[in-house]
Amino acid sequence: MKTKKILTAVLIALAVIAVLLCANVFTQQKFIKTYTFTELEYRGYSAQDVSNINIEHSYLNRLLSYNEWRISVEFYKHPDIQFWFTYRDDSIVFQGVSTESSLDKEAVSQYSERYKNGTLLD
16 A cells, blocks of 8 residues: 555656646747747848748757757748757757758858858848
8 A cells, every 4th residue: 555655656746747847848949939039030030031930859869968959940932941050058059951852062051151141031
């Protein structure tokens, strides 16, 4: 009987921890999305230029010293290209560009530079 109570208490504690971790991720995602829009506006892009922002989180990545947050941004003018960011040290950091279609190294570099210069949508 005593082990049943201990097992029940442990399961309840684990459930509470899981709920708190999920709530933390949900809250942080909203904050990071707002912060991403701020970073884009700083670079000269408006919210109307963005067709999609996808934010992914992984506690496992954090444990393995990888990026805990991965952010992909897609612009209306370039729907097949993903611009990747991460949230690290209280800032949004540009990581690079990817696409499902094959782009050569030079084209990827040009998209990256045009984003950084604020001339991507010109």
